[in-house]
Amino acid sequence: MTKKTILNNEHRELGARMVDFGGWDMPVNYGSQIDEHHYVRQSVGMFDVSHMTVLDVKGAQAKAYLQNLLANDVAKLTRQGKALYSCMLNDEAGIIDDLIAYFLDEQNYRLVVNASTRDRDIAWLQKQAGNFDVEINERPALAMIAVQGPKARQKVRPLLPQRLGLSAAEIKPFSACWYGEWFVGRTGYTGEDGFEIMLPEDKAEGFWKQLLEVGVKPCGLGARDTLRLEAGMNLYGQDMDETKNPLESGLAWTIAWEPVGREYIGKAALETIKEKASSDKFVGLLLEEKGVLRGHQEVVLDDSSRGEITSGGYSPTMERSIALARVPASIGETCKIDIRGKLKNARVVKPSFVRQGEVQIEL
């Protein structure tokens, strides 16, 4: 049985093409995915992300619990509302999921995890909670709408409950504020400024319609994928999974090595891997010829060793094909990609192609 978000009817009324996305009936586009992509880069678009899983962690030992659970360190969070991106690792340092943790106070944190990994995540969180004084509560009755683009904040603020609108004007990037059941994070998955808004389900339809009225364009999962790829943001299940560690997934920056005394799940394995200097690295690729890079295409290095594209596609902003790839560390400045048996030239670049509407690499 396919699950539906509270906004399902809105998508259908807008003529969205719907697809099954990890068991959820979700909009892939409302017409042209490329138009939606450009609209977010240049103005403002919105995405129904109510399928994502919101979990509240509460208790006297909430902080200690999350310090043990996550590879990044929630002790970095000292200002109320501040967010932290982290991997949740298994004992072998494989990535169970990536998530955002918001600091509400020392005894209350909110986690947002992927929809596709929900069941496994919750089981893991419960299992690890054993020795800690914490409780974990899922918040399935919250809808979530991401409003993204340079005009996102100015469009959203007047539509929020009044007191929240005032605080939302003040919050810094990667921070959140809340009022009652409404929760606004200045976060996103597009490389643009914007908000991710959690709100009670019975308010979601009205809020969505108000956003439409002020000219916020509805955007589907298709544009969400090309936007995050241009921004060089990993997608769980494609760019990493339980068999990959953060060091070979471009996520070394999310590991808190300090303080060295902190124990966390996956630490020992991670330190062993780091000692050995992982042979694979995670890079961006820019195709120098016509064609489209896709996940699972083979990367052929100058020394004939091989890597693999994890996510690839067409970049509407650059009008070129780009990809994220896991490759041997011997990779140079260029490589070849096997596209249907033909070897095509690609350039190796930093995996951050477009941020804040600006192309980050030389074309």
Next chain:
Amino acid sequence: MSNTPDDRKYADSHEWALLEADGTVRVGISDHAQELLGDLVFVELPEVGTNVDKGEECSVVESVKAASDIYSPVTGEIIAVNEALEEEPEVINDSPYEDGWIFVIKPADVTELEDLLDAEGYKNQTEDE
């Protein structure tokens, strides 16, 4: 709803085949197919002069979502390709039946067209997709 003109034939795999007055067959993809694929971003055209069999992969169209093979609806020789698609693949989205044609084939046996679906049959087939 997708548009399905009845002046041509359709393959299960979503190509259309239009018999021209000079006996050649023009080939493209249906409106339904371009809708399913989404915005097209790349077309790999066959080479003029290539001989292809009916049902053989001879071209690839790639959208923002995925790559999709184009199968020749008849056996014959490729005699023209729509080079405009190399620069503007989105023409297939805008005009799948006219400006978005992909190649023209000189058929070895024009009666092979009779094996394809007519517009009505194709519409019935795609209704559930």
